[in-house]
Each structure stands twice: as structure tokens, then as C-alpha cells.
Amino acid sequence: GENVEQHPSTLSVQEGDSAVIKCTYSDSASNYFPWYKQELGKGPQLIIDIRSNVGEKKDQRIAVTLNKTAKHFSLHITETQPEDSAVYFCAASIDYQLIWGAGTKLIIKP
Amino acid sequence: KAGVTQTPRYLIKTRGQQVTLSCSPISGHRSVSWYQQTPGQGLQFLFEYFSETQRNKGNFPGRFSGRQFSNSRSEMNVSTLELGDSALYLCASSLDRYNEQFFGPGTRLTVL
Numbered sequence A: 001g002e003n004v005e006q007h008p009s010t011l012s013v014q015e016g017d018s019a020v021i022k023c024t025y026s027d028s029a030s031n032y033f034p035w036y037k038q039e040l041g042k043g044p045q046l047i048i049d050i051r052s053n054v055g056e057k058k059d060q061r062i063a064v065t066l067n068k069t070a071k072h073f074s075l076h077i078t079e080t081q082p083e084d085s086a087v088y089f090c091a092a093s094i095d096y097q098l099i100w101g102a103g104t105k106l107i108i109k110p
Numbered sequence B: 001k002a003g004v005t006q007t008p009r010y011l012i013k014t015r016g017q018q019v020t021l022s023c024s025p026i027s028g029h030r031s032v033s034w035y036q037q038t039p040g041q042g043l044q045f046l047f048e049y050f051s052e053t054q055r056n057k058g059n060f061p062g063r064f065s066g067r068q069f070s071n072s073r074s075e076m077n078v079s080t081l082e083l084g085d086s087a088l089y090l091c092a093s094s095l096d097r098y099n100e101q102f103f104g105p106g107t108r109l110t111v112l
Helices: none
Strands: A004-007 A010-014 A019-025 A032-038 A045-051 A056-059 A062-067 A072-077 A086-094 A097-100 A104-109 B005-007 B010-013 B019-024 B031-038 B042-050 B053-057 B064-068 B074-078 B087-094 B107-111
Touching: A004 A086, A010 A019, A019 A086, A019 A104, A032 A062, A045 A056, A045 A062, A072 A086, A086 B042, A097 B042, B005 B087, B010 B019, B019 B087, B019 B107, B031 B074, B042 B064, B042 B074, B053 B064, B074 B087
Parallel strands: A010 A104, B010 B107
Antiparallel strands: A004 A019, A019 A072, A032 A045, A032 A086, A056 A062, A062 A072, A086 A097, A086 A104, B005 B019, B019 B074, B031 B042, B031 B087, B042 B053, B064 B074, B087 B107
8 A cells, every 4th residue: 555754853943044845656556645733732734735737836835746757746935934833744645545755844943 | 603612622531431522613614623632643534424424434443433413513422431542532624525624623532
């Protein structure tokens, strides 16, 4: 079945710098790749997603890139701010079921 | 519009007991999915319900079950609790399976 690996597990960056989180998936039939942000005490919230027919998508300071050949996709956050501190999850959808990465704890240092 | 609500928020049980968790989806959402979240494991898919029918099921033992009512509210039940069932149980609702999922705050279950 589908497997999603996410790296790194923890990422610490200086406020204002960029952060990149990478995920790889195993099943080439996966066609939808969302990214969720989870803050302490809350459920995950969708921040950006991409479908398999698109290579890149941007929304203000966040962007997602997809390389179908290599079966990996990445989340890019530019000009990081304190409120970006959270756990980020990637996921891949196959047969309408989301398979999730293990999460990345993003720490923004002042 | 009210978000997804889950009750109770916290629960402490002992091994061998059973537990029922409740989820009220966003009004108009007919798809409800349940996930188990444990530290370092990400979210593990339990099952998905749509119009009172289970459409998809993850790789969990039969002790985990669920149902959905005509008003789209959903419950999940875990029987014969084990220590390893301690986790955050998240419910997510969506208009349908190919739409964005909106998550509730979760129910923190501790099994002693």
C-alpha cells in the first residue's frame, strides 16, 4: 500500500528565514497532496494542496512543489514568522483515502 | 458556521473497558472520517462514513467500530481497551470525499 515519508521530524529556523519540508510517497497512483498545520490543542488545518496535474502552487508565503517522476513533494515557507511555529503534516491521497506523513515540528527562533 | 465538535475532549479509561466518542460535523457535510493520532506516528485512518454507510476502512482491529446517524453525526466505539489505544482521536468532516477535510479538536483518550 501507499507509504508517505516526511523529513525532517524537527526543523528550527531563524525568524525571517525560509523553511522547507519534504515528503516522498510510494504509490504512483496517488493524485492529491495536501499539507496540514496543527497547532497545540487543535486539529490539523489545511494550508495548501496540490493535484497531480500541477507542478507548483503558491499562496502568499507558502508554496508546494510536486515532482511526480521522483514521487516527492515539498512545502516551502518564506519569511517565517512566530505564528508559523506548529507541526506540519503532508499526506497523499489514493482511492480517496489520505495516507499521512509522521509530521514535522517547525520551531521559529526569534 | 460552527466547526466540527467532538465530545468528550478528554477521557480516562482502564484496560478492558469500552468507550464511545462523538463527532458533530459542520452543517451540510455528509462525509465524516476518523483518525488516530499518536506521537511520532502521524495520523492513522480508521474509517470514513457517508450518508450512514461506511465507505472506507483503515487497518485497525475489529474492536474499533463506528456509525453515522441520519443527521451526519458520527460515533466511534472501541471495545476491550488496551494500553496502546491511548491516543488523540480526530474526526474530520467534508462535503464529500474529494473535498477539503475540516478537523475537530480531538478527544484525548488515556487508557490506564
